[in-house]
Structure formats: C-alpha cells, structure tokens
Amino acid sequence: MSRRTRRQILREIALAALSAPIPLQSAQHVHRAAAEVKKKTSGVYKPRLFTPLEWAALRRLAGLIIPADEVSKGALEAGAPEFIDLLCSNNEELAAIYTGGLAWLDRQMENRHGTVFAEAKPEHQTSMLDLIAYRKNMSPDLGPGIRFFEWARRMVVDAFYTSPIGIKDVGYTGNKGQPTFHVPAAAIDYALKRSGLE
C-alpha cells in the first residue's frame, strides 16, 4: 500500500469523523494490502543469505512449526522463511544463529538417520523436533538445538501472525476506523457467565 493511499484514508476518516459515519474504505484497504503482500511473495524467491540446502531446511522447519490446518494456511504461505532470510542477510549475529543452528541440525540428522534434515523422512524430522522443541530435554548434547529451535519458533510465529493469514487466523478484526465504539452484548454475556461474576 502506498503512503498516499494511507494518507487518503486518514483524511477521509478525519473528514468523515466530523460528520460521521466513517466510510469503510479503511477496512477494505486491509484486504488490498493483503493482496499486495501475496503478490510480492509469489514467484520463485532467491534467498539472499542461505545456501540451497539451508534454504530447504529452513522452509521445512517453518512448515513444521506452523503448518497449514483446517483454519488457515501455514508459515510458508505467510512468508516466514523470506522474513528470516531478509533479517539474517542484514545481521551477522542473527545469520550465525541460523547457519549454525541449521548445520547443527544436519549433523545430528546425519548421525541419527544418515541424511541431512531437508532430505530426511518426515517421521525422522519430527522425531528430531520432538527432542529440541522442549526445554525439559535440555542436555549438553541437545542444548544448541533447543536454543536454536527457540529462535526459529519465535521468528516463524512472529512472521506468521504478522501476516494477513495469521491475523485472520486469530480473529483480529480491528485497525479500522469506526464512528463509535461498540462492544457486542453477546460477548459481555458470554464472559460474565463464565466468570461467575454475574
């Protein structure tokens, strides 16, 4: 979305607010912006930092952390690997966390299953994640993997839930101008009943 568009929307809101009601263009701009992002992330992406093998592993990891399900698509469609690649390509500290973490993962997979992460069978990939996705498994052997997975999980989750797909998934419906603030009575009733405060 161009800045001009945003400014126009705000001007509309400002003008409309004086008279009310507010035009719903502001809600529509959400969808427009979402479509633009989609356009940008389609086509073949060429990673700025990662080697083809690292890129394949990162994509697989992102897809496992936030997969598509019956409600929404997953982290791949939300651009999580591209997001991580962008930041890593601008930040050596972060790049080292990812290249180091992915290399660690590949060596572990080779030792355990005879093949790198990206090329391993799905059940071998998940059995590895079942180890490094939990702090309770912390040990000198798994420590680097657990720490790396915490980074990967946080950033994949960040990328997914800041995308139009993730925002829709959790049901955030705000960021639109409205002339009055209204709370649905059904929501208040629901929470009051369950709270025992009625």
Added chain:
Amino acid sequence: MALRISKFRVATPVFCIFISPMQVIRSSPVYDVVVIGSGAGGGTVVKVLTDLGVNVALLEAGPMLNPARDFKEHMWPYQFEHRTAGEKGEYYFGRQKGFGFFSAAQGDWQLDGEPYTTGEGSQFLWFRSRVIGGRTNHYGRISLRFSDYDFKPHSFDGLGTDWPISYDDIAPYYDKAESFIGVTGTKEGLRTAPDGVFQPPPAPRVHEVLIKKACDRLNIPCIPSRMAILTKALNGRPACHYCGQCGRGCIPASNYSSSQVQIFPAMKSGRLKIVTGAMARELITDPSGKVTAVSYVDVNTRQEKRIRCRTVVLAASAMESTRLLLNSKGPRHPAGLANSSGVVGKYLTDNVGFGMSAYIPALEGMPKHDSDGFGGMHMYVPWWLIEDKQKGFPRGYHIEIGGGYGMPGLGSFYGVCRNHEGYGTALKKEIRRVYGNTVSLSGRGEMIPNDKSYMDIDPNVVDRFGIPVPRFHFAWSDYEIRQARHMAETFKAIFETMGGSVLGPSNPAREPGGISIGGTIIHELGTVRMGNDPKTSALNKYCQAHDVKNLFVADAAPFLTNPDKNPTLTIVALAWRTAEYLAEELRKSNV
C-alpha cells in the same frame, strides 16, 4: 485571571554589538519570551502567550514534526518486509528505539552522543523524545487531576512539603486545560480523583467489565478512564475513530499532543518563531542578574548561537530544565542560575510502578470482535484507601488496565511459545485458544521525596555538544517498596475474583524485585521546586525564579509532589497559569 493584551513590544531588531567568545552578534531581535522545549509545558505556554498577543520564540532541540509522514497510524506489520523488526532485525536484539517500530517516539532511553550517568549504587533510566511535541506525540494520554491533599502533603500526613498553591488555585486551569485539549471521564465525586470538564467516555471493553465487577466485590472503585482523547469533535479536531493506536501518533489529532493541538495552530498566529535543532546550552545573564539571552547549539552544524530575550520560560522537561539551570554558572551564581537556595536538582521523584498479568479463562471462546477502542484503557481504578492508616505506607496508587484483542505483532505469542512449547497444529491451536485472554494491571503510585534521590551534573562527562550531562541518584524507601507489595496483593485479589490465574509480573526486566527501576514510569520530576521561601525553594508560586525575575519554569520541575496521578495534565494546567501570569507581568512591564 482574565486578560486580553493588545500592545506588546514587538520583536524589533535592536542594533547592538557585543562580543561573545564565539562570534560577533550584529543585529538580532529581542523576543518578549523565549520558550525552551515544545512538549506539554512548552506547547501550552506557546499557545496561551500567542493567544494573548505575545511574541514568542520557541527553541526545540529536535526537528519539526510532520504527522502525515512521521506517524505510522493504521499501518500493518506486513507492509514491511522486516515486519517491524527493523531492517537489521534490531527488535530481536533489544536494539529497537523507543517503544518499538510503530511508536511515534522520536527518542529513546539512550540517545546517541547524549549520555547521562548514575551515581554509585543508583539505577535510573531517562526517556527523552527530541522532536516538536516532545513526549506528548506518543504519551499514554492518561489525564488525572491532582487531589486537594496532593498539594498539601505535609498538612495531610506530615510527610513532604506543601505547595505554595492549593487545589483551588489550579482548579480553574484544570478546567481550561480539559476544555481545550479534551479529556474523557465521568463525574464520580471522589476525593482521590477530582472531577473535571469531561467528554463522554467510550463503552468498557469486555475484560474491563469483568475487572469492574471484580472490583465491586472487593469494594474497590473502577471508573471510566480520563484520557486526553476526543470522543466528540472539538475546535476543528475530529472525534476519535477508535483504532487503538494513540502511541503511534494520531494523524487527525483526535488525541492531545502539544505539536498538533497547540504549536501548529500557534504557528498560524504570526507571533511564533520556531527554531528547531536548537539545543539550549546556557542562560546568559546581565550584571543585574536577569536573563538576556539563551545560548544554544545548532545540532545540525554544531554552531554556537544566541537568541535574545526579555523573558525566558524553561520547558525542556523537568530534568533538562534542571540541567540547564545547573549548567548556567557564573561568578554571581556559582551553583547554577536560580539556585541560591541550593535546591535545584534535589527532590527527584518518579512514580512507583509494578505490573502483573493473568490469564482469564472466562474470556476463552468468546465471540471475537474489534476491541481496539481508543489507545489505552477505557476504565481505571483510582486510589481508594485514603482513610486507611494501617496499610504500612503513605498515600496511594491508581491501577491501569490492559487487555483485549490487540493487533498481533512481534512477540505477541512468546508467552505461548514459552509455556506450551512444541510446534505444529497443536501450537497453532493453542495460540488461537489463548489469544486475547490475558489481562494486565499496572500500579502507578506516589513516591515520597528523599535525600538519596536527586540530580546533579556529572563533573566528568559532556555530550557531543560539550554540554555537561545529568547524573542521577535514586533510591526507593520502604514506603515505596511496601506500596509495590500492596499493589501485587491487590492485583492478585482482583484477578482471582474474576477466576483468573496469575502469570506473573508483566515486566520483570523493568521491575526487578517487584518495583520499577527509577525513571522507567517516565514521571520524573520535582527538581526545581516552587515555594514561598526563597531559602528552601527555587521558584515562587507562579513558577517564577525567586532569584531571576524574568525566568520561569513550565514543565514538571516545579512540582512538590508526584502523586498517584500522571503529571501531564497538571503540567498543562500549571503552565497555563504561569503563562497568563507572565503575560500580565509583561504588560505591566514588571519583567
């Protein structure tokens, strides 16, 4: 004080030649008033004076603000490839400025090349925003009147020092301030939260309804919040459109910022000269002891410049105004200007802060809806135990409420990542289940001034302009520590009454040991106190220096107390009163 001023000495070029160490100043205008700083205090003084026909020059260390360009209202994280983490992923390494990428703060806890230091054993953090509008572009807009006893603390319970003015003196200025900037609220008749001139408040959000009901059971008041946000159009500013993004800056100016609400309109008066990028270094006095000019650094060229004035108003924020006085040393005033009492820098306080969050199962599965509302809480808890002498600490605190379906952003789900762990559809389901069900409570309470808490000038450190920097000394006393503990107990009781389970402190890094680090509530003030006795105070009851009749202070430095009410509304009211007094004194040629 109702007055209308028609004739003022206009800023006429006065031909005079004098030699300064840096340069020869040829013809330069003398301004009736030079105001230093454009935040809540400076903005108010500029508005009131230009309305009264006075010529004003405003020095501001930061640049001009352009809301349409600078504010990120309505933007989504996905409009940025870095999703608001910053091009270099600064977010992930705690290197992001201000309050995050979307915040309108053009500033931070640390500014490059402009350090501050702390005394041995002290911890203190200082938030500065360098731009027209200062910190008001992005502040929380909580606007609470001080109570009668907040002006007379010593009379009330024997601690601290009474102000030279009372609630009745400032009440008309609270009225003017609220009528002009627009503040929401309801008449409640509480002594701890005096009523004002209010715009109607918005409806409470669901979690706020729950908190209110829980408070009812516990006999704690919970009332509509008082925020400098318009719910009805006012003076050409439209009513809020409920996007919940006040911290990003409001492009249509539906909330108060001194830049948009006071300074931009004053620019149209033809009586305001603004000098941006002008960092005041020192106040220059003549042999009679009056301020004749302000020496400042042009921050872009690092050139030394001067602006001549008939009177000067310091509104650079409490700590900067203090620094300016302490750095304006001379043979006649070796301890700094307006400081024959020696109190300048003393009595530094911040508010006591503590926050806690809880998971509220009652909210789980609730029909999702747009709960943005306006930026910040719609309900709050004013202090209620004013009569209770057994609680183990003096004075009190108010409680701020947070919650709702916020726009997902970086870090929104770290709690789930940490607690649930794992990955895959289970993690996704868990995030969906808990989204929007966390509620937080934050206490903001009164600190009693103590002699371990003060500001002085670090004798060893200068900033990139060569200006000696502030050094902060800070210590909480048992009063504050007991108060923070009381907050924790209260919050737990409220959460449990609504069936919630406490998750823990909401900000453990900023509030180690259950109490905020000094300065982090960003209500630092009190270091150029007013009073009737020139031996124990720097300013008289009009915030005019006892020692220097043409010097005024219009931020929170003059305050004698730092009660359980955020300071900005009182800064605006007091600055308004000071400006009217100054205009009258100018008219009478008394200054």
